[in-house]
Amino acid sequence: MSNQQDGPADACCVTPPLLREPLTKPAAAEMAKKLKALADPVRLRLFSAIASHSGGEACVCDISGGIDVSQPTVSHHLKVLRAAGLLTSERRASWVYYAVVPEALREIAALLDLDAAALAGATA
Amino acid sequence: MSNQQDGPADACCVTPPLLREPLTKPAAAEMAKKLKALADPVRLRLFSAIASHSGGEACVCDISGGIDVSQPTVSHHLKVLRAAGLLTSERRASWVYYAVVPEALREIAALLDLDAAALAGATA
Numbered sequence: 001m002s003n004q005q006d007g008p009a010d011a012c013c014v015t016p017p018l019l020r021e022p023l024t025k026p027a028a029a030e031m032a033k034k035l036k037a038l039a040d041p042v043r044l045r046l047f048s049a050i051a052s053h054s055g056g057e058a059c060v061c062d063i064s065g066g067i068d069v070s071q072p073t074v075s076h077h078l079k080v081l082r083a084a085g086l087l088t089s090e091r092r093a094s095w096v097y098y099a100v101v102p103e104a105l106r107e108i109a110a111l112l113d114l115d116a117a118a119l120a121g122a123t124a
Numbered sequence: 125m126s127n128q129q130d131g132p133a134d135a136c137c138v139t140p141p142l143l144r145e146p147l148t149k150p151a152a153a154e155m156a157k158k159l160k161a162l163a164d165p166v167r168l169r170l171f172s173a174i175a176s177h178s179g180g181e182a183c184v185c186d187i188s189g190g191i192d193v194s195q196p197t198v199s200h201h202l203k204v205l206r207a208a209g210l211l212t213s214e215r216r217a218s219w220v221y222y223a224v225v226p227e228a229l230r231e232i233a234a235l236l237d238l239d240a241a242a243l244a245g246a247t248a
C-alpha cells in the first residue's frame with residue numbers, strides 16, 4: 001500500500017505539463033501512445049467528426065460520408081483510436097456507435113497546458 | 125485578395141477545437157505533422173527537458189544526460205522536432221541551443237480545448 005508515484009499504472013494520471021518538469025520515462029511512453037493514435041490526418045478527422053457530432057457520439061454511418069477513405073479503412077482507424085483509449089464503442093442493433101473519452105483528451109491538453117506551466121521562461 | 129479560409133497556408137492558424145466542428149483536410153494534415161513529431165517517448169522527454177529547462181531553452185549538453193540514448197539519436201530527434209516547428213535552434217560558440225515554440229504548443233492545446241468546445245454533449 002505504498003504511495004507509488006512513478007509506476008506505469010500511475011503514469012497516465014500524474015503526467016505534469018510538459019513545460020513544468022521533465023517527463024518521466026513511463027509517462028512519456030503512455031502519452032506517446034495517445035499522441036501517435038491522433039497523429040494521422042484521417043484519424044484526426046474521424047475523431048473530430050465523432051467529437052463534434054450531436055451528443056458527442058456517432059456511428060460509422062454518420063461520419064464516413066465526408067471522409068474519402070474506404071469503410072474498412074475507417075474501421076481500422078477507429079480501432080486504433082479505441083485501442084489508445086481515445087474512443088469507446090457500443091453496438092446498438094446493426095451499428096457500432098463511437099464516443100470520445102473526455103479524460104483522454106483532458107490528459108493530453110493538461111500535458112500541453114501553457115498557462116499552468118507559465119512557460120519555463122517566466123521562472124528563469 | 126479573397127478571404128481564404130481553408131487553404132493549407134491558413135490551416136495552422138484557424139484550426140478550431142476538435143470537438144467544435146469536423147477538422148478540414150488541410151488543418152488535419154498540418155496538425156498531424158506536429159502530433160507525429162511529439163508522438164515518440166524519447167522526443168517527448170527531450171522536448172519536455174528543453175521546455176522545463178531554465179529560460180525555456182537548453183543545449184544538448186544540458187538535456188541528454190538524463191535520457192539514455194546516444195548523442196546522434198538525440199540530434200536526430202531534435203531535428204524532427206525542429207522540422208515540425210516545435211523547436212527553434214540557435215548556434216552559440218560550439219553549442220546549439222534549442223527553445224520551445226510556444227505558438228506551436230498553443231495550437232495543439234487549442235485543438236484539444238475541452239472548455240471552449242464544452243463537449244458536443246452539452247449542445248445535444
